[in-house]
Amino acid sequence: MLAFLLKRVGAAAVLIALVSFISFALTWITPGDPARAILGVSASEEQVAQKRIELGLDQDVLPAFWSWVTKAVTGDLGASWFTNQAVAGSIADRLPVTLSITIAAVLVAGVLGISLGLWAASRRGVVDSLIQPFAVLGFAIPNFIVAIVLLTVLALNLRLLPATGWVDFDDDPAAWGRSMVLPVIALAVAATAAVAQQTRNAAIETLQLDYVRTLRGRGLGAGSIYLKHVLRNSAPVALTVLSLQFIGLLSGAVVIEYMFALPGIGALTVGAATRGDQPVIQGAVITVVIAVVVVNLLMDLAYAWLNPKVRS
Incomplete structure (x- = not known):
């Protein structure tokens, strides 16, 4: 298990380094003149040239990236060119909001998606035929459409929940929970549909295996079969989907934060x-x-725990 962990950590470090350089290079070569944008049209060429030197824009991308990396590893992400605020501080203030709604949406999708998937696989018939359209609709409807419906019905018409704004947990836990409900639901619908569909398919395949039939033939209870065997074999599929959904939810949070005015x-x-x-x-x-x-590293570790063959 230790060798597996070290291998995954090494791969994660390489991935972070590559993405860091690519994103830095792309933003560095993007057309535009930040120095002119900061100083305004009335600034002279000499002032603009001096500002470029202050910002480091006179350097090539590799020296500039190395200068950034040497500071970033110590936690210094620099300062905003326009507000002069520390980037690390700005992110630290805002990251809890994004992570709160994203992690909550992943948890909701995991619990509901796995439950619905197992329910559909065990019941089939009417239950399965109802869950299948839900999965299709969840895939098809964008999260901003879900957000609009939630805002219109629950916030504006019924006034059950706040339409916009954010309350910190330390200020008022109850209000914090209320401010999270609509954004989390808007994000979780599609993810829940994906997890439910994949869990259903994996559970149906597991139920057809010989050892499961043997357990049934020996009179083992349905609850024990589903919880100890079917769920354990279906969990890796659900975890894989959840790890992929987390990435999508982080990107989708940009739109949801804008619609619900979340900082x-x-x-x-x-x-x-x-x-x-x-x-x-x-x-x-x-x-x-x-x-x-x-998150993907944690999912890999959970996957390796559920399926020891993955470690090799």
């Missing part, structure tokens, strides 16, 4: 991209990449 990292990244604020963009990208890599 997350998505809104920060969009604003930075609009201005061409390279340090903020790079800091946000590397933060998201690390979050994705960590």
Whole structure:
């Protein structure tokens, strides 16, 4: 297990390094003049040239990337070119919002998706025929459409939940939970459909295996068969789907944060991209990449625990 863990950690480190360089290079060569944007049209060419030197824009991409890396490994992601705020501080303020709704959506999708998938596989018939259209609709309907429906029905018409805004957990736990409900549902619908569909298919295949039939023939209870055997064999498929959904949910959170006026990292990244604020963009990208890599590493470890053959 240790060798498996070291191999995965090494691969994760290489992935982070490659994505960091690619994203840095792409933002570095993007057309535009941040120095001119910062100083305005009234600034002289001499002032603009001096500003480029201050920002390091006079360097080639490799020296500039190395300068960024040597600081980033110590936790210094630089400062915004436009607001002069520390990038690490800005991300630290906003990341909990994005991670809260994303992780909550993954948990909801995991619990509901696996439950629905096992239910459909065990019952078949009417239950299965009802879950199949739900899975198709979940795939087909974009999360912003779900968000619009939720906002219209639950927030504006019924006034059951707040339409926009965010409350920190430390300020009011109950209000924090209420502010999360609609964004989490909007994100979780498609992920739940994906997990339910894949869990159903995996469970049906497992139920057809000889050892499961043998267990039934020996009189083992249905609950024990599903929980100890079918679920264990179907879990790796569900975990794989959840790890992929986490990546999609992080990207989908950008739209959801905008629609529900949430102060997350998505809104920060969009604003930075609009201005061409390279340090903020790079800091946000590397933060998201690390979050994705960590989640996938945890999924790999869980997969290896469930299926020892994977370790080799």
